[in-house]
Amino acid sequence: MHEMGLAANIIDMVASELDKRGIAAGRLRAVKITVGKMTQIVAESLKFGLEVKSGAAGFGSVDFIINEAPLKVKCGACGFESVLERNAGCGELNMACARCFANQPRITGGREFSVDSIDIDD
Ligand SMILES: [Zn+2]
Numbered sequence: 001m002h003e004m005g006l007a008a009n010i011i012d013m014v015a016s017e018l019d020k021r022g023i024a025a026g027r028l029r030a031v032k033i034t035v036g037k038m039t040q041i042v043a044e045s046l047k048f049g050l051e052v053k054s055g056a057a058g059f060g061s062v063d064f065i066i067n068e069a070p071l072k073v074k075c076g077a078c079g080f081e082s083v084l085e086r087n088a089g090c091g092e093l094n095m096a097c098a099r100c101f102a103n104q105p106r107i108t109g110g111r112e113f114s115v116d117s118i119d120i121d122d
Pocket of ligand 1: 100
Protein backbone atom coordinates (compact mmCIF):
# COMPACT_ATOMS: atom_id res chain seq x y z
CA MET A 1 0.00 0.00 0.00
CA HIS A 2 2.30 2.76 -1.25
CA GLU A 3 -0.52 5.31 -1.07
CA MET A 4 0.16 5.66 2.67
CA GLY A 5 3.75 6.74 1.93
CA LEU A 6 2.59 9.17 -0.75
CA ALA A 7 -0.02 10.56 1.62
CA ALA A 8 2.71 11.15 4.23
CA ASN A 9 4.82 12.99 1.63
CA ILE A 10 1.91 15.22 0.61
CA ILE A 11 1.07 16.03 4.23
CA ASP A 12 4.74 16.88 4.93
CA MET A 13 4.86 19.11 1.88
CA VAL A 14 1.63 20.92 2.77
CA ALA A 15 2.72 21.31 6.41
CA SER A 16 6.06 22.84 5.44
CA GLU A 17 4.34 25.15 2.93
CA LEU A 18 1.98 26.42 5.65
CA ASP A 19 4.92 26.77 8.02
CA LYS A 20 6.88 28.82 5.46
CA ARG A 21 3.95 31.22 5.14
CA GLY A 22 3.32 31.36 8.88
CA ILE A 23 -0.16 29.85 8.57
CA ALA A 24 -1.47 27.72 11.45
CA ALA A 25 -2.12 24.06 10.48
CA GLY A 26 -5.67 24.31 11.86
CA ARG A 27 -6.62 26.83 9.16
CA LEU A 28 -6.15 24.35 6.32
CA ARG A 29 -9.53 23.58 4.72
CA ALA A 30 -8.92 21.77 1.45
CA VAL A 31 -6.16 20.29 -0.66
CA LYS A 32 -6.65 19.61 -4.37
CA ILE A 33 -4.59 16.86 -5.90
CA THR A 34 -4.38 15.49 -9.44
CA VAL A 35 -3.60 11.81 -9.90
CA GLY A 36 -3.22 10.34 -13.39
CA LYS A 37 -4.80 7.00 -14.25
CA MET A 38 -1.39 5.66 -15.32
CA THR A 39 0.25 6.22 -11.94
CA GLN A 40 -1.09 3.03 -10.28
CA ILE A 41 -2.24 5.20 -7.39
CA VAL A 42 -5.69 4.27 -6.10
CA ALA A 43 -7.47 7.56 -5.41
CA GLU A 44 -9.62 6.07 -2.63
CA SER A 45 -6.58 4.64 -0.82
CA LEU A 46 -4.70 7.91 -1.20
CA LYS A 47 -7.64 9.81 0.25
CA PHE A 48 -7.83 7.42 3.18
CA GLY A 49 -4.08 7.82 3.79
CA LEU A 50 -4.37 11.61 3.68
CA GLU A 51 -7.19 11.58 6.21
CA VAL A 52 -5.18 9.36 8.57
CA LYS A 53 -1.99 11.43 8.25
CA SER A 54 -3.66 14.83 8.44
CA GLY A 55 -4.86 14.24 12.00
CA ALA A 56 -1.30 13.46 13.10
CA ALA A 57 -0.06 16.67 11.43
CA GLY A 58 -2.45 18.81 13.48
CA PHE A 59 -4.79 19.63 10.62
CA GLY A 60 -8.47 20.00 11.39
CA SER A 61 -11.19 18.72 9.12
CA VAL A 62 -9.63 18.98 5.68
CA ASP A 63 -11.29 18.16 2.37
CA PHE A 64 -8.96 16.19 0.14
CA ILE A 65 -10.22 16.61 -3.40
CA ILE A 66 -8.65 14.15 -5.79
CA ASN A 67 -9.02 14.75 -9.51
CA GLU A 68 -8.24 11.71 -11.66
CA ALA A 69 -6.55 12.70 -14.91
CA PRO A 70 -7.55 10.43 -17.80
CA LEU A 71 -5.15 8.28 -19.74
CA LYS A 72 -4.51 10.09 -23.03
CA VAL A 73 -2.68 8.74 -26.02
CA LYS A 74 -1.54 10.09 -29.35
CA CYS A 75 -1.37 7.69 -32.26
CA GLY A 76 2.18 7.20 -33.53
CA ALA A 77 0.92 6.61 -37.07
CA CYS A 78 -1.68 9.35 -37.71
CA GLY A 79 -1.37 11.66 -34.68
CA PHE A 80 -4.98 11.19 -33.55
CA GLU A 81 -5.35 11.97 -29.85
CA SER A 82 -7.84 10.16 -27.67
CA VAL A 83 -8.76 9.35 -24.10
CA LEU A 84 -8.48 5.66 -23.30
CA GLU A 85 -11.18 4.04 -21.24
CA ARG A 86 -11.08 0.58 -19.80
CA ASN A 87 -13.37 -1.88 -21.52
CA ALA A 88 -16.33 -2.18 -19.15
CA GLY A 89 -16.64 -5.92 -19.75
CA CYS A 90 -13.11 -7.27 -19.30
CA GLY A 91 -11.19 -4.27 -17.91
CA GLU A 92 -8.67 -4.36 -20.76
CA LEU A 93 -7.45 -1.21 -22.42
CA ASN A 94 -7.97 -0.95 -26.11
CA MET A 95 -4.70 0.61 -27.23
CA ALA A 96 -5.38 0.60 -30.98
CA CYS A 97 -6.07 3.95 -32.66
CA ALA A 98 -9.79 4.63 -33.12
CA ARG A 99 -9.11 6.36 -36.45
CA CYS A 100 -6.48 4.29 -38.30
CA PHE A 101 -6.37 1.17 -36.06
CA ALA A 102 -2.56 1.32 -35.76
CA ASN A 103 -1.26 -0.01 -32.49
CA GLN A 104 1.42 2.63 -31.78
CA PRO A 105 0.06 4.66 -28.89
CA ARG A 106 2.23 7.29 -27.23
CA ILE A 107 1.05 8.21 -23.78
CA THR A 108 0.53 11.98 -23.45
CA GLY A 109 -1.57 12.16 -20.29
CA GLY A 110 -2.31 10.11 -17.20
CA ARG A 111 1.05 10.21 -15.44
CA GLU A 112 0.24 13.37 -13.48
CA PHE A 113 0.73 13.45 -9.76
CA SER A 114 0.63 16.90 -8.22
CA VAL A 115 -0.79 19.06 -5.49
CA ASP A 116 -2.70 21.75 -7.36
CA SER A 117 -3.94 24.03 -4.63
CA ILE A 118 -4.35 24.52 -0.92
CA ASP A 119 -7.37 26.32 0.54
CA ILE A 120 -6.93 28.23 3.76
CA ASP A 121 -9.67 29.47 6.08
CA ASP A 122 -9.37 33.25 6.55
ZN1 LIG B 1 -3.98 6.49 -35.83
